[in-house]
Amino acid sequence: MNTPTDKKSWLKYDQNFKTVIHRGTILSWILQGCIGELNGQDYQKIKEGLDIGADGYTVRGKETEQFSGTNGPVIMDNIFDVRLPGSGETVSVIVDLEAQNDSTPYPIGKRAEYYLGRLVSAQKGVVFNNSDYGNLRRVYSIWIMMNPPEKNRNTILRYKMTPSTVGNPGEIFDLNTYNAIFVNLGGDYNESLPKELKFMSALFMNGLTENERKDLMTKTYKISAKEYPSKELRQMGVFGEDCKRRYTREGYAQGLAEGEAKGRLESKVDIVMSLISRGYTEEDALELVQASSEEREFILLRLREKLSVGQ
Structure with a gap:
């Protein structure tokens, strides 16, 4: 979308997304589906590890503008401190959570890598000092792709560092700091989706009426009526339908050409x-x-x- 009106619509969509994922129960279910260590964990236990505000359901995020003396600032969408259940630590991991609607002119994976690098370097002088590298927190960059290519739909890709050895080293380091996760949604919600995808598809995709979505969210996923972001999800749904119609028109025109x-x-x-x-x-x-x-x-x-x- 290139027109000012469309840009304004995208900004509104991003703002609605931000409001939605700052709801504690919603963020807990998203993290459960995305982060391997949280797979199978009770959503309430995950929620206990979030920094919840005075209203009892809004998650307080971190500063999203990351500064560097040499590289200048970079602005991310949403950054959260997350304490993993049973860790006993104040902050276990740092999570960057992004929504992506359209394809981009650059490799999205490289952007995720860059964000991870900035999240790590930003810990210097805050999480660790001098050479106390053992205090480094793991970082996650999670990208929820709303309109991926059809071949990628309803999949999750997780990237992390794994060793490749020559010979038999006596010690293999556990390098688990960098983690990039790409959630490819797309298409309509259906009951047969893997559990890791089902919640996010029900929340963001088509295939459910407004009442069906709310009923599923409140009864199955235990999101209270007070916490449920009806207005924001409704506006995101309208925008998603507009995108779908636009892609259909563009695809038809491209096919004719x-x-x-x-x-x-x-x-x-x-x-x-x-x-x-x-x-x-x-x-x-x-x-x-x-x-x-x-x-x-x-x-x-x-x-x-x-x-x-x-x-």
Whole structure:
């Protein structure tokens, strides 16, 4: 989306997303599905490890603008301190949680890596001093992809450092600081989804009426009526439908354009074949139809295919 109105809509969507995931019970279920160490943990135990505000349900996040003396500031969407159940620590891990609606002109994985690096370097002088690197907190960058390519839908990708050895080292370090997680939603909610995806799909995707969504959230996932963000989810749903219609229109238009282009190329193939049958050389025939270098490659390939079929 490039128009000012669309940009404004995206900003509103991001703000609604921020409100939704700052609700303690909602964030607990998301973390349970995303972070391997929390898989199978009771959502209430996870919620106890969050920094909940005075209202009893809003999670207090960390400062999202990370400063560096040499690299300048970077602004992330949502950063949380999370105490893992049973850890006994004030802060166990640091979580960056992002929503992504559209594809980007850059590799999203590289952006996640950069964010992880900044979350680690920001701990210097806060979490550890001098060479006390043992106090480093694990960092997670979680990306919820709302409109991934169809082949990626309803999947979760988790990345972490794993050792590759030569010989038999006596000691293998546990390098678990960096963790990138990509949650690919997309499509309509359905009951057969893996449990790690079911909650997020029910919360953000289509396939449920507003009443069905609220009923599922309050009864199955125990989100209180006071905590349930009806307005924000409704606005996100409207925006999601707008996106869906836009993608359908764009896909249809692109399909027509590609079909027309392919039709023109096939016509050139037939003309070249006819010219050759009348005594023209391949080169002369290609010149006559004004084929570009890319088209020449396609036309010659199709000629070979047609000739092999005719033999």
